Amino acid sequence: MARREPHPDHDLIQGEWTEKALVEKLLEPVEKPAPRPWRVVVAVGAALTLAWLYGLFVTFVRGLGTWGINQPVAWGFDIVHFVWWIGIGHAGTLISAILVLMRQNWRDSLNRVTEAMTLFAVLAAATYPLIHMGRPQLFYWVMPYPTHMALWPQYKSPLSWDVLAIMTYLTISTLFLYLGLIPDLALLRERSRGWRRKLYGWLSLGWTGNAVHWQRYRAVYVLLAGLATPVVISVHSVVSMDFAYGLVPGWHLTVFPPFFAAGAIYSGFAMALTLIIPLRKWYRLEGVITERHLDWMAKVTLASGLGVAYIYLLEIFIAWYAGEPAEWAQQLWRMTGPYAPYYWAMMLINVVLLQTLWFPRFRKNLTWLFIFSILANVGMWLERFVIVIISLSHDFLPGNFQLYYPTWVDWTLFLGTIGFFLFGLSLFIRLFPPIAVAEMVHLFHRLRKH
């Protein structure tokens, strides 16, 4: 008998389990009646989704004049929320892709729900540029297609890069989620009856668990992880170039790509914590989503948040050091102008309160972690508000200085996408296991048997 030292990650699955018991537990959200809070979330999500549809209806029927955008703040809530949602998506791809490559065992209990989070966040984000076009039925104009006018998209512009970056990101994160689901769908197919059996049967594509198929599957999975990794970094970098290419004071900075990428990971992990802490409690998943998982997530939040905080301070320095009067005026406008409370609230959350995560006492306190995870996304929302709206409201010409007033349509569209996100995610975890079953059983094997 070889020596049987416990695996260094043995505490990632806590409690006495057998493979069967573990599978039963992980399939509970799909197979057992839903807990009461789930119904509440679905109801709230559905109500807000309906409100969202009404907001869209008003936008399409009466036009963009119902929004608060105007000159000079022509990018308002729509772009703030586009960037906000895209950023939130990043944690899913990060957990599923980068942590696969780094062989981090703790990702196995988190990847499915965060990948689903990515999918719905990117879908929510993608609606904003579409509706901001005003005539969304003409969105295909951004595609390269031969027209009678012989015009093509301008491929030296980051806005046309953005189209491809977002579409690639949506495609790769959907395929990654689906690929990971296939073995679980086969298991669900064999365990269910009626329409569910049909649904899982169709979606599982006839997966049988053939060992040769598994080898190829693993090879493709790791390959896609390797490809998704640079995509995660590239997507928000490209989004940031939409701004950095412009001459607007506060936008024209070479530091934007890493700034946005760090912010995306920070807000994504915060959103993942916001979702996972209640999920773990409602479905009693403490055995597979342990305090160590949450601790790791808090540490990644801290690390990426520190990157964000550093660049906040760097922005102030650059505005002063560049010697460009408009840049410095913009910085003072942010700190002392009518929008100063937004700026300082952002600083308070993302620079000051973030520091609590250095201390294990705060990281282990789930109430604080949950509150902070929500605050962090408020902070990131404020950051995008600062970048998009405050910058535009104060450019080079004093005659151009105007404040931005969002309308009820703007707010409805924002709350509506939150509703859509919650509604979509809760239906997802009702139909598909929120924790990757095959991967957890595999992890269980590696931890206990070797």
Next chain:
Amino acid sequence: MLYGLMAYFDSAERLLEALRVLKGRGYRHLEALTPNPVEGIEEVLGGDGRIPWIAFGLGVLGVGLGLFLQIYTTLDYPHNAGGKPLLGWPAFIPVTFELTILTITVGIFLFLLYINGLPLAAHPAVRAKEYVRVLLDEYGVFVYATDPRFDLESTKALLRELGAEVEEVRRD
């Protein structure tokens, strides 16, 4: 009609051992069915080195597509943007990169389905009454009745000898 025999093993080691013996005895028409990837299976059943090469090929195709798209559209309608060179290649990197990844991702996913013979509407092994066990915690070998070495009694005896629980899979 008899489709074949389904043998259930309780560990991956036994599965590998059984596959070695069956291969040694000349069985060819069989499949291993497992709940998760088994290390060392490629030594017994043969590995598949095609995926990285196909991915590389798709990557080259994607780079070509990306560059062609941008160079062609620029030359078809030359447009002076900020006095930059007409074919300023650094500006072409993001789109080329995204299209490369997009081509590989979609292509390799379809290729994976193709080499695995998916989607598959029906598979004889799935008709085994206890089939779900190999998706949960057991390791299965399905020996097709069409295998030249197949003989109901002797194959069953061999599988039992290797430590398996054996089920006859028939069309009902």
